[in-house]
Amino acid sequence: MRKSLLLLLSILVAPNVSEAKLKKSMKKECLVCHENWLLESKIKSPNLLTTESYRAADKLMCLTCHDGSMADDRLTFLGFKHFSHPVNKKVPEDFKMPKGFPLQNGRLYCGTCHTPHTKTGSEKKLDYTFMREPNVNSSLCMKCHKENEEHGRNHPIFKEEREPLKLEYALKIEKLGGKLTDDGKVRCESCHSAHRGRAKNALIERADNSLLCSVCHIENVNSKEHPNFRNHPIHKKLPKNADVSFFKENKAVTKSVECMTCHKVHKEENKHLLVANERKLCILCHVSEKPVLKTKHNISDKGCSSCHIAHKAKGRKLWSREIPEDAFDYAALIEARGKTDILCLSCHYPEHVINGKEVETVGTLTHPTGKKVEGKVKLPLPGGRLACTTCHDPHHSFNNNPKGKFLRKERVSLCITCHREEADVKRGAHGEIDKKRWKKGDCAACHNVHKAKGGYLSRVVYGEISPMEPPVDGFCLACHDPEGMAKHKVKESIFNEHPVGVDNPTDKLPGRKVSCATCHNPHTHKEELLRIPVRENSKLCITCHTDENLTNSSHDILKNRNVKLSEKEREEIVKHGSCSICHTPHNPKFKVLWSRKPGKGETIGERLCSSCHSKGGLAEDRTIGRFSHPIGEKVTEKNRSMILNSRLPLVNQMTGHVAKRGEKGVFDCATCHDPHNGADKKRLIRYTLEGDSLLCTACHRAESKVIGTDHDMRVVNKNFKNALGKVVLKDGVCSACHVPHKAKDKLLWATDIKEISGNRMSDYCLTCHSKSGVAKDKVVKFYYHPKKDVTVRSFDRPGREGDWPIFDKNGKRVLAGGEITCETCHDPHVWSKWEKKPPMKPVEGSALNSFLRNRDLKGSICVDCHGLDALFRYKMFHWKKAHSKKPSYR
Template sequence: MLKRLLLCCLLLVPAAPVLAALVGAPLMRLEGGLQQPSAVAVAEDGRAFVLDGLQRRIQVFDPRGALRDSLPLPPGTMPATDIAIQGERLYVADPTAHRILILDGQGRLLDELLPRPDERTVEPSALLVSQKQLWWSDRRGHRLCRSQLDDGRSTRCQGGQGEMPGRFRYPYMLAADARGYVLAVDVLNARVQLFAPDGKFSGSMGRFGLLPGQLFRPNGIAVLEDGGVLVSDAWTGSLTLFRQRKARGLLRHRDGRPWRFAMPVGMTRWKDRLYVVDLQSNRVEVLRLTDDGRPAPPLPQGGPSRDSRRNCLQCHVSWSPDHVPEADAPVLPVAEPRMCLSCHHGAVVDSRPRLGQGHQHPTLHEARDGKPAGDAQRFEEDEVPQDYPLAGERRLYCASCHTPHDRPEGGEPLGAERSNPWLRKANRDSALCLDCHASRRTAAEDRQRKDIERLNHPLGVIMKRPPKKAAAGYAAWEELQQGLPDALKQAGARLGTQGRLICQSCHQVHGAEGEPLLAAKQEGSRLCVTCHQAQHSRDEKDARRKGVHPVGLKLDEEVELGGKTIRRVDCLACHSVHDAQPGTALLPRGKNARSLCPACHGRQNARDKEDALKKGVHPVNTRLDDPVKLAGREIRELDCRSCHSVHEGVQGTPALVADHADGTLCKSCHEEQEKLRHTDHDLGKHPAAHRNRLKAPWKDAGLCGACHSLHRGKGEQPFLFVGAAWQVDDKRDLSLRDVLCLSCHHEGNQVDAKPVEDFSHPWKDLILRSDVEKMPLLDEQGKISEFGRIGCITCHEPHHWRPGNNPPQGVRKDDRGNEEGTVQSSFLRREDLAGSFCVNCHGREAKLKYKYYHDAAGRGKKPDYLH
């Protein structure tokens, strides 16, 4: 009887319902240039607002998936994590800035909430608008908070860090069911907690594990129309379906395969559509949800809901008995970038600006030139210390530098300032970088050492104003004493202790803008220019204004320099940041300051004086008979640097160490010739319209440059002459040196010079001899000689107005007047001819003929060969 009664009772118990499988059919993808998006919200009209994290904007798609608008987030917004919508208002969580933004439908800022409940700093990471309340997750305080929408300021929070019911370990995405109950994803506790509209804790669902139906790294949540709940898992890539707070299965394809995403985070449902944000794939998958009527496959039976090793398993997933290893996996899952990103995408901490974009330090997960980029055997000179573990075949991986277990001396794993992101060693002043890159170590004093094989950009330079002038260890240039430029600071670069220059002042291990791991791209030496503005120029005109070597110029012909083919002049054409010749200003290996310039300026270089004469350039590589002082330096041997300072030249000059326009540069060596200043041979005093043969206005060419060019002369023209152009049309036998004078002293000349008609002296029938120091003669080649013919320079010194040139200055005084030349001035060498060779022939008439040499009446009958 008892058995029958028991059987009847069992028959009266309703059987457990057979639940149908939930199927998602692919409908479309929303992409639109997304970079690590995190959340999506759908308006009543079907427009989808996708939070594009790294781009700091909202991409708006219509119901058909077409991109319709791009709304930039307000300035100062860090990578946002969640978006909610109510009517025409958008709510955006900006946890790094500790605020919630309120925007209109066009992205305009209406208001910002800066909640500080209990006067504690918050990090709102997820949002939900429900029943006139704005619910939000505080990942910093591990709390669930709600603010009244009517004033937006009245806030109440609950929870705190812990594993007990109602407490959280990083609350994240939120959803609400039809009754107004709030569902909050509890990321590291691997569960979803439920709260009544008044905030009272109501239970939880989900348990930690790797099996289907369990949660490992839950993120997104969406409530279905029938009350079911879908939860995304950022690690496993699956979507778990819960009904009556029990896991019932996975979202599947029509053919029964579970849906797998790269890293599903935010989710939302609109009508029969499910929007899944796949952060690692940079898109939003839109699925149409259906119930295909077939029963859902049973879920496997897992272990106990609580595992004492859960905190370890959250990273060391391979320790779980349920873990299925991937074939040919290069490292254990704990060292995969995906494991790190599953927390660092914003749910726990946001590292997307560094890990999600730009160039990353080489690891075995990347490849360069077809080989693993993290191959430590590729190091040419440096060894990776044993303190930094390597994967198989000596390859770098994330855990080579990072570990969550050590508290290195002087560094906090996750302190208030987050100064040491779980590094194996405190990276004070780039100490960790230099452990592996020892060959890149350079102290400021290394320039003076002779035992180093290569020179690197100095480290340790203090970028502050020195306590006294030329203090040791401080930057020499004033522009470098202001600290790191703002452009580099904004790119994440920084200085070390006491404002010292360190590796991270130029390089970024994660998220570098340029290669190799540079904080800014190096096109056109952009990175160098951020600090070295004074050495930069926009173009040739700007370079002349600054007095520096031009950069950014495309060469007419490429050159080889330091083993590189140079097609455009920039900083790196002449400087090698990490492989420079010791004892130089970071010049390429095998080059020094003397040998560098000829690589591009071969035309201006000469082996010796003879070679210079052939080329028509100023001699270089020549030792002076007597040293001279130039710009405060003693010059004993001429080279390019004697006259040029590539980066510190005088403003308004072609990178010269002294002004050339007023003759200061040339005067250092040619002091006697500088005495033509203010005379009629000072052609710079003539109108600017007058030009020399190089088309340069005499006014701009300067005191000496009107007639001489240091680098652009012609071998057939002596003295680097580039003065007024004149085709000498004269049948008389002329010396080339006389032609230089006659280029101005002819009829119709452009400087109103005195024309000279009678200028030749018989010489073919005579043997003339003179002291070259007093009245020089010219030989048949036009060179000064003791024996030869009379030329213009025999009687005239073109740089001295009167014999002895006393006073040294000439005839012009502030351009107020001009002294007419006489037979006792007019650039004559001497006033009397006592003891000269003229007296040998002309006797007492010598002085008269000397003073009236160009007067036909004083010349007498000419030989027939002068006609």
């Protein structure tokens, strides 16, 4: 069987040609190989494409059969041209070829390893057919490649201590055309195939993309094909600042990061066949992490391997260290929730010793991690959350300070990267704290990021606070203490300051309490470090105290023209706000945060109000006078219930605040007046007086029956004016006779009293019911009762019930020895019930307009005392002609 010369020159790789099932025979004719010699006589034939002659074992000679075109081919050398063992390659002069392995003109050729005239091979040993020596366990390969056999410098083969290769890996190698030893271990042909290679260096698979290595080392790679975060990633571009020249010099893969980028298979002195020692290799790519070698993170001078390992790591980030249970317990204690925090804590947990020295911890109070961060922050956020590595770069510190704290930025700059709103602290009062120790505005003046001593990462020990107070208050009091840094601003008053620990009325979230930080922002530069200014209008105060807005009221001192303020006083009020005229949140001079020296008085309200409403005070034109509505008197349960039901508050004399239900309270100034926002903006009373005098009748229910009677001056005469010149229609029905303050006499009498009868009580009535009085149409001409020879007592009459009060000459009610006055028989507030409806106009001469106390039976009230002779006695008392001239009736 002859081939044409065209077939001799067609050296093609034919991967789709299946191998024929070979029938081995060592007795083929010589012409099978030597037929080319017969062509020599036809060298000059024009039909031939070559004029060369071929020697036995020449490459082209061998390929006349081993190119896949013959059915009787022993093997098809698919990659002979590119990926098989090199032929026609000049052997270096200093290389000593092993005995029995010839060259052709100093070059390798097929006959260097093969010869058909060998006894090697048999029907049972196809692998060794025509080889100069049996290639048992790559022994023939080792004749030349002795250096690739040395253990420690080359990929391990024939390792006795190693277990046979896993079946899944063995099957992969066999499928790719590789071979293992008889006992299933790696040999040269496991990776190389002299005639059937698929990649450079006669490899059975490409090495530049880690395909060859990953045939067996699946557990050691991390790629899209074999994802495993515990191994160094492959198929990635080298970093921009990587030392590519070094890798090229060492003939490593540089198109991307692959197994062969870091590892060499042959002739490498470094451990794990690395192209450089472990200390140097990592920083060839990870250049920015190089400074770690000069820090204390270079544990025992191990370099990167102190913390990282390229393959089969113990955790994220190729962590090389086992993470003990103590570290997990510590992470739970400090609530370190960042995904990578546990890596740091695998060393930085309590009582952990490295190189004979206990490792520093972060304490039990430390900056939180694992928290979701909103917005853009120019710091690393693993998974979008805070972690140890957000602030710390474990490989170097800011400015490459080897003794630094591994911070990514200068301390203050680092803090304000996230805490932008707190950056204003530099310009505020807290930015000046202890300049000698910290830079201006240094957060460390108040906070410890790690090993804090209190809430809010406090660097100072808390001051004394009650369990009800928010922790932030203790933080403040740690400095604002007589022995603290802010000892010039401390609590000195014996009275309570603005309450803390109470519910915040402006916070929609339940359970939020008022604290120092509710009003103050320790990081601002604003006046008094307030979150909202108080200047002029006390806007901060009324944010919570919405019902206490003084605007346009008589207590709006800055706008009240009747109040004369010195320039200094006005400046102080403007600075601290309108509320400051009465209140101060800190160091008050009395209860209820009183900012002024309290005045004289028996009740809290009286002392508070008299600090201004007194002679020499800001409101000396608005004093209460000698005769004023009583306050501080004992409130009976009946009256107490009546007052509370009328929505008029009693005042707790212990606190100065409105008494809550169940608390003891007394009638005080604030019962009738709301100093912050009354219904009447001028007088600041809780109910208006205009019309039916709702404020008065809220408590004086029985007296409210005067409305609509002849004593209701609005009905009798709308133009009626009392002695104070106030129109009754404006000041209410009660004002015709009474005023709460600056009264002319007892009973809060509104007008001057005329001395007519000799008894003060009767004079109240006779002041009007006299010829010059406003009730001159109803004059009482005879108004006296025997004062001598008679002892009058106040008691219920037999068979009749009623209250017939008697009074001494000063108008004080007594039980015995008093006098019968107008008020003994008349109740000026209650019309007689004899009429279902009192007339809206007085009836001339009608006895039904008399306000008599006897309202149950018809007849004379005198009968109750004098019996059947009452008519005679009445005439003696009221009719001049019948009046006796006896001394006792004078």
